[in-house]
Structure formats: structure tokens, C-alpha cells
Amino acid sequence: xxxxxxxxxxxxxxxxxxxxxxxxxxxxxxxxxxxxxxxxxxxxxxxxxxxxxxxxxxxxxxxxxxxxxxxxxxxxxxxxxxxxxxxxxxxxxxxxxxxxxxxxxxxxxxxxxxxxxxxxxxxxxxxxxxxxxxxxxxxxxxxxxxxxxxxxxxxxxxxxxxxxxxxxxxxxxxxxxxxxxxxxxxxxxxxxxxxxxxxxxxxxxxxxxxxxxxxxxxxxxxxxxxxxxxxxxxxxxxxxxxxxxxxxxxxxxxxxxxxxxxxxxxxxxxxxxxxxxxxxxxxxxxxxxxxxxxxxxxxxxxxxxxxxxxxxxxxxxxxxxxxxxxxxxxxxxxxxxxxxxxxxxxxxxxxxxxxxxxxxxxxxxxxxxxxxxxxxxxxxxxxxxxxxxxxxxxxxxxxxxxxxxxxxxxxxxxxxxxxxxxxxxxxxxxxxxxxxxxxxxxxxxxxxxxxxxxxxxxxxxxxxxxxxxxxxxxxxxxxxxxxxxxxxx
Amino acid sequence: xxxxxxxxxxxxxxxxxxxxxxxxxxxxxxxxxxxxxxxxxxxxxxxxxxxxxxxxxxxxxxxxxxxxxxxxxxxxxxxxxxxxxxxxxxxxxxxxxxxxxxxxxxxxxxxxxxxxxxxxxxxxxxxxxxxxxxxxxxxxxxxxxxxxxxxxxxxxxxxxxxxxxxxxxxxxxxxxxxxxxxxxxxxxxxxxxxxxxxxxxxxxxxxxxxxxxxxxxxxxxxxxxxxxxxxxxxxxxxxxxxxxxxxxxxxxxxxxxxxxxxx
Numbered sequence: 060x061x062x063x064x065x066x067x068x069x070x071x072x073x074x075x076x077x078x079x080x081x082x083x084x085x086x087x088x089x090x091x092x093x094x095x096x097x098x099x100x101x102x103x104x105x106x107x108x109x110x111x112x113x114x115x116x117x118x119x120x121x122x123x124x125x126x127x128x129x130x131x132x133x134x135x136x137x138x139x140x141x142x143x144x145x146x147x148x149x150x151x152x153x154x155x156x157x158x159x160x161x162x163x164x165x166x167x168x169x170x171x172x173x174x175x176x177x178x179x180x181x182x183x184x185x186x187x188x189x190x191x192x193x194x195x196x197x198x199x200x201x202x203x204x205x206x207x208x209x210x211x212x213x214x215x216x217x218x219x220x221x222x223x224x225x226x227x228x229x230x231x232x233x234x235x236x237x238x239x240x241x242x243x244x245x246x247x248x249x250x251x252x253x254x255x256x257x258x259x260x261x262x263x264x265x266x267x268x269x270x271x272x273x274x275x276x277x278x279x280x281x282x283x284x285x286x287x288x289x290x291x292x293x294x295x296x297x298x299x300x301x302x303x304x305x306x307x308x309x310x311x312x313x314x315x316x317x318x319x320x321x322x323x324x325x326x327x328x329x330x331x332x333x334x335x336x337x338x339x340x341x342x343x344x345x346x347x348x349x350x351x352x353x354x355x356x357x358x359x360x361x362x363x364x365x366x367x368x369x370x371x372x373x374x375x376x377x378x379x380x381x382x383x384x385x386x387x388x389x390x391x392x393x394x395x396x397x398x399x400x401x402x403x404x405x406x407x408x409x410x411x412x413x414x415x416x417x418x419x420x421x422x423x424x425x426x427x428x429x430x431x432x433x434x435x436x437x438x439x440x441x442x443x444x445x446x447x448x449x450x451x452x453x454x455x456x457x458x459x460x461x462x463x464x465x466x467x468x469x470x471x472x473x474x475x476x477x478x479x480x481x482x483x484x485x486x487x488x489x490x491x492x493x494x495x496x497x498x499x500x501x502x503x504x505x506x507x508x509x510x511x512x513x514x515x516x517x518x519x520x521x522x523x524x525x526x527x528x529x530x531x532x533x534x535x536x537x538x539x540x541x542x543x544x545x546x547x548x
Numbered sequence: 549x550x551x552x553x554x555x556x557x558x559x560x561x562x563x564x565x566x567x568x569x570x571x572x573x574x575x576x577x578x579x580x581x582x583x584x585x586x587x588x589x590x591x592x593x594x595x596x597x598x599x600x601x602x603x604x605x606x607x608x609x610x611x612x613x614x615x616x617x618x619x620x621x622x623x624x625x626x627x628x629x630x631x632x633x634x635x636x637x638x639x640x641x642x643x644x645x646x647x648x649x650x651x652x653x654x655x656x657x658x659x660x661x662x663x664x665x666x667x668x669x670x671x672x673x674x675x676x677x678x679x680x681x682x683x684x685x686x687x688x689x690x691x692x693x694x695x696x697x698x699x700x701x702x703x704x705x706x707x708x709x710x711x712x713x714x715x716x717x718x719x720x721x722x723x724x725x726x727x728x729x730x731x732x733x734x735x736x737x738x739x740x741x742x743x744x745x746x747x748x749x750x751x752x753x754x755x756x757x758x759x760x761x762x763x764x765x766x767x768x769x770x771x772x773x774x775x776x777x778x779x780x781x782x783x784x785x786x787x788x789x790x791x792x793x794x795x796x797x798x799x800x801x802x803x804x805x806x807x808x809x810x811x
Contacts, residue, residue, distance in 0.1 A: 062613045062614055063614070065613060066610050066613050066614065069606070069609075069610065070599060070602075070610075073599075073601060073602055073606065074601055075601070360597070360600075361594065361595060361597045362597045362598065362599060364563060364593045364594075364597050365597045365598070365611075365655070367561075367562070367563055368561050368562075368563070368586055368589065368591050368593070369586070369611075369614045369615075370582075370583040370584075370586050370587045370614075370615070371583065371614070372582060372583060542565070544558075544563070544564040544565055545558060545563040545564060
């Protein structure tokens with residue numbers, strides 16, 4: 060038996076195919092890593108908000124052709140005038156990202172509002188004056204070159220809001236109103252918290268990961284508060300969302316507390332963390348190719364006869380080929396990961412490997428730090444059922460029909476349609492589909508106490524389902540191979 | 549030609565399911581005790597099968613791995629026997645058909661089988677290749693003491709080096725026996741006479757079959773030949789040669805099968 064496996068490995072490794080495909084994957088990895096490296100730089104807000112001069116000029120030209128007194132033109136006129144004005148202010152303050160952020164978030168709504176009063180159907184001179192004052196006030200604060208001023212102001216506003224809500228709460232006894240007030244209170248509290256984060260951790264307004272964490276935190280807290288205030292039990296899909304927000308909240312706080320960007324994708328650790336979702340297809344292509352040719356190629360070239368007249372039973376011959384496929388799965392995974400580590404290390408440096416992966420654990424309701432290599436091994440184990448089942452599918456089709464192209468195509472289609480099938484099943488809540496293989500073969504959903512795709516699924520059941528599918532494909536394959544007549548080739 | 553030669557070989561080797569009857573090799577049933585029955589068998593079915601992207605030696609090594617106790621020396625010995633020493637490390641894809649046939653035989657005899665089954669071993673070979681193959685098979689039968697089962701439709705070839713023959717027509721066995729016996733049964737005792745004038749001879753002797761203007765043949769027992777010679781001499785016919793007509797296996801085959809008709 061071991062001799063048969065040894066021979067199969069010799070046949071695979073003496074062929075050029077494996078080297079060519081692994082070489083192509085190496086090049087693809089270099090390409091994708093480079094893309095990540097150059098696409099992932101933290102870009103200044105100036106890149107997002109500032110228009111180039113010719114564009115502004117063209118808008119100005121367009122503005123001249125419009126008449127604000129015509130009802131058909133007025134909306135466009137207001138929009139364009141606002142756009143031009145904002146762009147001019149931004150150009151003036153483009154030296155600091157936090158200024159652009161303030162202009163975008165706080166000044167531009169005022170400009171838009173003022174233009175509505177100035178040009179719109181209901182003209183109001185006093186309002187225009189009033190808003191102009193506010194705009195001037197804010198703009199003059201930009202000149203003081205101190206973003207902390209805005210943060211302190213936010214803090215004050217939030218504290219005032221909290222006090223107001225609390226006094227309102229004491230004055231009423233209506234439970235519905237109290238509920239709404241509590242919801243508002245939560246939002247005000249997180250605003251206060253964020254302002255404190257900005258001041259204490261020195262986080263200017265802008266577009267970096269810390270600001271994204273702030274946005275996420277705010278979004279997560281208010282969503283959670285929204286779900287909490289509901290009078291009914293959550294539906295399963297809402298529970299999935301709820302869990303996602305709980306995770307987001309914890310992660311955002313971790314980022315703000317430690318200043319570590321745990322979601323950094325532009326580092327070796329970040330790429331390895333998402334290895335299977337980013338590069339899983341590469342692995343599957345090579346593995347399916349090996350599994351889909353190992354039997355049928357011998358049939359097509361006639362060399363199967365050479366094997367079948369040797370003193371081994373057909374079961375042993377087929378089993379040796381299957382075990383060889385499993386060995387190749389392990390080989391391809393390990394080699395691809397090593398290639399990724401080398402390429403990523405050269406492009407991004409190896410330092411990030413020392414940083415832990417941070418995952419939220421729903422069992423302990425806390426964040427958990429995991430070594431990247433341990434994390435990678437855990438991920439690999441959760442992906443193995445899918446990889447093995449796809450290999451078995453290719454193996455079975457190629458053995459039964461002696462057709463490599465069919466085997467490889469069907470298996471790859473199976474892999475690529477998994478996401479769509481699962482989304483449809485969840486969207487239409489098709490309960491019976493929870494026994495379907497694509498819903499069960501990715502065990503990573505069960506990691507860290509996470510909720511499965513559908514209600515009523517659990518890891519033991521998923522593993523049993525995967526084993527059942529394995530046997531359903533393997534048993535006929537062995538029976539047919541054993542009974543098969545070797546036709547003239 | 550679809551008469552069932554290759555199918556028979558496949559049945560013997562367990563490559564096809566047997567619907568009725570039994571195959572025993574070295575006392576083991578091929579269906580029930582496959583691994584025992586096939587252990588001492590070497591075979592080439594249809595074409596010599598080998599991995600084109602490997603060298604001849606690597607191909608032999610693959611086969612050697614699957615049997616116990618095949619040493620490096622044995623591989624070298626077999627390579628020498630099939631006269632591939634010079635090219636054994638070349639890729640098989642560069643081999644000529646004759647070399648592939650010889651490598652196929654090397655693969656089949658590596659484990660010293662006592663039964664070697666060859667399906668059309670000289671198919672596609674040039675005359676020199678056929679001669680070499682014939683010599684190789686004779687050597688194998690002598691030196692390695694193996695029985696060799698050959699399927700072929702080239703009767704002249706079988707005539708040359710086989711002892712026993714089994715004729716299959718439309719999937720049915722028509723005859724199984726020693727070649728010499730078949731030939732003897734088939735041949736009636738024709739004598740060929742070479743003379744200067746067949747027309748005169750025709751007038752003197754009844755029932756003769758004219759072959760050309762100098763030759764005729766006659767179906768007579770040996771002891772009547774002097775009498776016929778006398779008659780010819782009396783009539784002034786000059787006799788150059790009298791000989792026994794030689795039958796080939798081919799003639800015998802056509803007599804047995806009544807022509808090559810696929811029904």
C-alpha cells in the first residue's frame with residue numbers, strides 16, 4: 060500500500076503540471092500582495108474631497124447657464140453653488156486632514172442650508188444672516204489650528220444632552236417615552252465617550268483607522284441600543300447582526316484603547332489572517348486539478364492497465380490514489396502558505412507576525428488574543444471539510460466518468476456558487492437547506508462561540524453531515540471502480 | 549479485427565468481468581484470488597503502457613516498487629536483456645515504437661513471472677524490430693523459463709516461434725493444438741513437379757493441377773511417385789524437380805476457419 064502511494068507521488072512530482080500551477084500561484088500571490096501594498100496606504104482626505112481645478116471651472120461654467128429663479132433649475136443651482144463654495148473653503152484648509160473632516164462634517168451642512176434660504180423658493184434673509192454667522196464662526200475656529208477645541212465642544216454638547224435627557228426622564232412616567240429617552244441617552248453617552256477618546260488619546264478628526272474605529276463604535280453602540288429597546292425577541296437574522304455589532308463594539312474599543320490596528324489588512328499578519336477568504340480559490344484550483352486527474356488520466360492514457368495487473372486489489376489501488384490526494388492537499392496548503400509568508404514578508408516585513416490576532420469570543424464575552432500561526436492552523440482545520448469534500452467530488456466524478464474536465468469544472472462551480480447558495484438560503488430562510496453541504500462545510504462560523512448560518516445548526520451536526528456527503532460520494536466510486544471493465548483504449 | 553483476442557487476454561488478466569467459465573493461473577482463480585493469481589504474471593495489453601514523461605529507468609523503478617525483492621541488479625539485468633542499456637535514462641516520449649515494445653516487455657518480466665502474456669507484440673514494428681522481438685521472446689522462454697502467451701493475427705509470425713496455437717473466430721475457439729499437428733492435418737499430400745512441358749504431362753496423367761507452364765501438382769501418396777516419374781520419362785517429358793508441397797499455418801488457418809469472415 061505504501062509502495063502504491065509512493066509511486067503516485069513520484070508520478071505527480073515528475074510531471075511538469077504541478078510545478079507550472081504552483082509557479083502561477085506564486086506569481087499571482089506576488090501580484091495580489093503588491094496590489095494590497097499599493098492600494099492600502101492610508102490616504103489623506105484631500106484625495107477624497109478636493110476636486111481638480113478644471114472640474115471646478117466646468118461647474119462654474121454650468122452655474123452661469125442656470126437661472127435660480129426658474130423652478131426647474133433651482134435645485135441644481137443650489138447644489139452646484141454649495142459644491143463650489145465647499146471646494147473653495149477646503150482648498151484653503153487642505154493642509155490638515157482634521158480641517159477637511161470638520162468642513163465636511165460640520166460646515167458643509169450649513170452652507171447647503173444657507174443656499175437653500177438664499178436661492179430657494181422660500182427666501183429668508185434673516186436666516187441667511189444667522190447661518191452665515193455660524194459658518195464664519197466655525198471657519199475662524201479652523202484658523203486657530205486646534206482640533207481639540209472641536210472635541211472639547213463635542214464633549215460639552217454631549218454632557219449637556221445627557222443632563223437634559225436625565226431631567227426629562229425624571230419628569231415623565233410614560234414607559235414608552237422613557238424607553239426612547241434611554242435610547243437617546245445611550246447615543247449621547249457614546250458621543251461623550253468618543254469625545255473623551257479624542258481628547259485623551261489625541262485622535263484628530265480624519266480618515267485613519269482610529270477614526271474608523273470611532274465611527275464603528277458609534278454605529279455599533281446605537282445599533283445595539285436600538286435592538287435592546289425592541290419589545291420582542293430578536294429574529295435569528297437579527298441575532299446574527301446583533302452579534303456582529305457586539306463584536307464591532309468590542310473591537311473598536313480595543314483599537315481605541317491600545318492604538319493597535321487589529322484590522323490592518325496591509326501587513327503580513329493581516330493577509331495571513333484572511334488567507335482562506337482571499338486566496339482559498341488558488342488552493343482549491345490546484346487541489347481539484349490533482350484530485351480530478353489522478354484516476355482519469357491513467358484511464359485516458361491506458362496506464363491504468365499497468366496498475367490493475369499488479370498484485371493489488373482494486374480497492375487498494377483506488378484508496379492509495381485517494382490517500383495521495385489527501386497528502387497533496389496538505390502539501391499544497393503548506394507550500395502556498397509558505398510562499399505567502401515569504402512574499403508578504405519581503406513586501407511588508409515580517410514584524411507583524413509578532414502581533415496577535417484579536418477575536419471576540421462569544422462564550423466568554425471578551426476579546427481573545429491568538430498567535431497568528433495558531434490562528435492559521437485553526438482556520439485551516441475549519442476549512443478542511445470543504446477542501447476535502449471538493450477534492451472527493453472531483454475524485455469521484457473523474458473515476459466514474461473518466462473525464463477530468465468535467466470533474467474539475469463541476470467542483471470549481473461548486474466552490475464558487477457556495478456563497479450565492481448560502482446567501483439565498485439565508486435570504487429566503489429555507490430551513491430544510493440547513494442539511495445541505497455548502498451550509499455545513501465551512502466550520503469557521505462556529506469558532507469563538509459564533510452563531511451558525513441558520514438556527515438549529517451545530518458543529519457536531521455539521522461534521523456528521525460532511526461525513527455523510529463524503530460517504531455518499533466515496534462508496535459508489537469504490538464500487539464502480541471495482542466492477543469496472545477496462546475498455547479498449 | 550473483432551474476433552476477441554484482446555478481450556480474451558483481458559478476461560485472463562481480470563481486466564474484464566467473466567460472465568461464464570473460469571480462469572485459473574498457477575492454480576488460483578483470477579476472480580476469487582486475484583492477487584495470488586496475478587502475482588506470477590507479466591503482461592502487455594494492447595499497447596505497451598508507460599508514463600511518457602518519465603525515463604525508461606523511472607518507469608521500471610515504478611514497477612519494481614510494486615513487487616517485493618526486485619533489486620537494482622535485476623533491473624539492470626532486464627535492461628540488458630531487452631537491449632536498452634544505452635537509452636534507458638532517456639524520456640520514453642523520445643523512444644521509437646520498437647523500443648517502447650521492448651521496455652514494455654522489460655516492465656512485464658521484471659518480477660520473473662512464469663507466465664508472460666503479450667498482445668500483438670510485433671504490431672507496428674519494422675522487419676528488423678520483428679526479428680529482434682522474435683529472438684528476445686525465444687531467449688526469454690529459454691533463459692527465464694516462462695510460458696509466453698501471444699495473441700496475434702500475423703500467422704507467419706506465430707508459425708515462426710510458437711509451439712501451440714488456439715484459433716478464435718468470432719469469439720469462439722475453433723481449434724487448440726500443437727502447430728505441427730494442425731499443419732499435418734491440413735495438408736493433403738501434394739507433390740510439385742517441375743517439368744519442361746506441362747501439356748504433354750497433362751495428356752499422360754489424370755487429375756493434375758497446373759500451376760504454371762513448367763509446374764503442376766498432384767495429390768498422390770509417396771509410393772506412387774516413381775510410377776508417375778516412369779510414365780513421364782516414357783513420354784519424353786523432362787523432369788527437373790519433384791518435391792513435397794509445404795503448408796503454412798496460414799493455409800491451415802483458412803482451411804479451419806473457411807476464410808476470414810466476421811459474422
